[in-house]
């Protein structure tokens with residue numbers, strides 16, 4: 001492992017410039033644990049802690065170092081951990097603003113592409129996929145939908161049509177680890193040592209895909225429940241891995257908070273409709289048949305997909 005294989009390039013070299021004279025070394029956070037970080041530096045990996053100053057300056061939890069961050073590190077003089085003195089400015093940040101939780105959580109930093117992984121088994125859920133895409137929308141990374149367990153789907157064309165109603169532009173790749181299909185299509189996203197983060201519900205196959213793309217069994221995987229295909233939250237830590245063929249993968253635990261509808265997430269997902277709704281004639285407009293409804297007018301003009309409105313109207317909501 002070298003810094004270049006970790007995604008280090010000219011940009012990072014420039015950003016690191018101001019720390020170089022200080023005896024600091026560049027590294028990338030590959031693991032985040034309760035008490036320490038794992039940081040990869042040129043040729044090795046070590047344990048590190050954030051300095052008190054970094055902790056004091058962090059207004060939000062997401063201001064603290066996280067997996068994928070490039071950092072300026074002071075190697076320890078003795079046996080103790082190294083210290084993370086600074087975080088280089090992020091090019092992207094996948095941040096989860098959990099509802100009812102004041103502390104935004106950094107899922108992955110400096111990610112070029114996010115694979116939003118969904119399973120085409122009994123657990124496929126369009127609304128949930130939409131919530132994951134909303135999360136990526138704000139990150140600065142490019143979303144890609146990976147529809148895994150494709151061998152279990154009898155009608156991928158129908159699923160594609162469904163997905164297209166909420167994500168007409170996002171690249172969509174069916175894969176099956178079991179059948180060994182579609183995996184080569186994921187390869188180009190890693191060219192140029194790019195970093196790809198995997199997000200999605202528990203049990204969709206994020207870690208299974210990680211292992212295939214790493215060409216080794218780095219991550220544990222777990223069978224899903226038979227009756228509803230739900231996963232069992234096998235992965236518990238976010239972790240960055242370097243691929244032998246180039247590029248890096250950040251595997252993440254299935255996100256529990258995104259499993260069920262909640263007010264904030266819904267509002268974030270349907271921001272466009274919420275915005276239109278402020279223009280409706282009646283403030284309690286249901287957008288079904290009311291006169292002077294701005295939402296129905298947008299559908300009539302072809303600016304809002306009728307399927308998307310239907311999805312919105314179907315969702316149990318705290319505010320409407």
Ligand SMILES: Nc1nc2c(ncn2[C@@H]2O[C@H](COP(=O)(O)OP(=O)(O)OP(=O)(O)O)[C@@H](O)[C@H]2O)c(=O)[nH]1
Pocket residue numbers: 148149150151152175176177178179200201202203204205206207208209220221222223224231232233234235236252253254255
């Ligand atoms: N049928 C089928 N099963 C798959 C496929 N890919 C993965 N699986 C299975 O799905 C189950 C869950 O896979 P994981 O990789 O552990 O899922 P995960 O997304 O990492 O789940 P968490 O770590 O809990 O978030 C395992 O039993 C895998 O063998 C596939 O293409 N087809």
Ligand SMILES: [Mg+2]
Pocket residue numbers: 206207208219220221234235252253254
């Ligand atoms: Mg996993």
Ligand SMILES: [Zn+2]
Pocket residue numbers: 277280281285286287288290292293294295296
């Ligand atoms: Zn309306």
